[in-house]
Every structure is written in structure tokens, then in C-alpha cells.
Amino acid sequence: MKKYILILITLLGLSCKDKTEVTSSIKEKENSNKSIVGTWKLVYGETRQKDSIQIKDLSKADFIKIINEDHFAFFNQPKKGGEGFYGGGGTYTLDRNNYIEVLDYVAVDEVRGHEFPFTVEIKGDTLIQSGIEDVPEAGIKRHIVEKYIKID
Template sequence: MKTKLSLFFIAIISYSCSVNQNKTKQSDLPIIGTWELISATTKEKDSTFSTFNPKLKMIKIINPTHFSFFQHDLTMGKGPNPTFAAGAGKYTLVNDTYTEYLEYFIHREWENNKFEFKISIQNDTLTQQGVEKVEKLGVDRIITERYKRVKN
């Protein structure tokens, strides 16, 4: 009986170890935190242009499993064009490949899309670059965004 019980526990431990080894390796990049957008460019076809608007503030919050972003105008909604946008979802980070799965967004036609980026972090700056593609909207462009880590 003891032998069967011992073999059972060895089998469970072996299985647990093999399952953990097959999991996708998460990156060691320190991505978790709050980030403020400091620059953004878009490349469509042969044209590259800045999409950063200094009259808006955007932050991205990343926890171990999810991301969210919020953008609003700096006039507190009192200017001629009040702006607010927000989105969120799950993400994966494997080595330097950061993939967002947009589950919630103020513009619903963007929801349920996947966006893959290459990221790098230098000091307190996060740079992400990748393709932003939503076929049903005709969106197909390369975006580069730079964020600065928000400190307490």
C-alpha cells in the first residue's frame, strides 16, 4: 500500500514539474506599473507622423495579468473638444514580445482584437512598436509609443 501511495505522489510531482516546464516563459522585463505616454508616431503606407497630442494626457497601467489605458484632455472637459478614452484587457509578455488582447474600449469596434508589439525598457522609459490592424475598420499601421514610468 505504501509503495502504491509513494508511486502516486511521485507521478503527481513529476506531472506538476512537466506542466510548469511547458508554460510559456514570461519576460523578466519590469513592465508592471503605471506609465505616461510621452511620444507617439504612426507609419501608414509611406508616411510617418506624430500622433502625440500635448493637450491630452494618457496613462497605461499594467499589472501581472491585465493592462488598461486612459486618456483625457488637460482642460478637465471644459474646452471646446472634451476628450476621454479608455480601454483594457489581458496581455502576454514573452521575452520582448508584448501582446495586448483588447477586451474593452470606448470605441467598441476595436474590441476583441490582438495587438502585438516589441518592447524595450531603458531606465524609466518603455518603448513599444508594432502593427495596429483592425480589418473591419481599414486600420493597418505601425505605431511606436514611448512611455515614462510614473513614480509615486
């Protein structure tokens, strides 16, 4: 009888451990999604295309990215005058540091519906996003690095 009770206690302990690990894994994924949610302002943007590197001139425009639980949007607002405004948005998935944007709302037909895989890293109030934007139909193939600070 003591053996059966000991086996039962052991099995109960093991089953609780497994549920805790599964619950922890789910909570970890939920927390990683929550940490990316917010309003982000671009503080550094770098584009590498072929053998050139272009640094985004942030003195001429503000670039904002807004991320909620499952959608994102971005806006580029010139600081003087109205020309050059653009924006877009869509859905995203985030699994650890693998972030994939699907650009559903944008003026350029060739990139609409395209998936853009990125790697993201969050350090305090800073979001670092990098990856290759590759859209042959639009003549785009470039590596980007963007750094944002959380403003809300």
C-alpha cells in the same frame, strides 16, 4: 564501488544543473513581467500610415498606461475641457520582448477582442512599444512607436 559512487555524483550534479536552468528560465520570465508592471506616461507617440507619419501632440492631452501582472488599461485625458477622453483595457501576455494586448474593454466594437502584437523594450524607466495595429474591420492598418516613462 568507486565507479558507482562517481557515476552517482555525476548524475546528481547534472540533474541539479538542469533544475537550476529551468528555475532560472522561469525566474527570468517572471522578472521580465515584473519590469513592465507599473504606471507609464506617454512621452512620444508616432503613427505611420501609408505614406504619412503623425506625431502625437502631447501638449493637448495626457496619455497614461497602467500594467499589472496580467491586465493593462490606457487613458487619454485632454488637458483642457472634457472632450476627447477615451480609454480601454484588457489582458496581455509577455514573452521576453513579445507583448500581445487583447483589447477587451473599449467603445469601438470592431476592435474589441482583437489581439495587438507589439515588441517592447525597457531601458531604465523607459518603455518603448512598437508594432503594427491591423484591424481590417475598423479600417485600421498602421505602425506605431510609443515611448513611455515610468511614473509609478
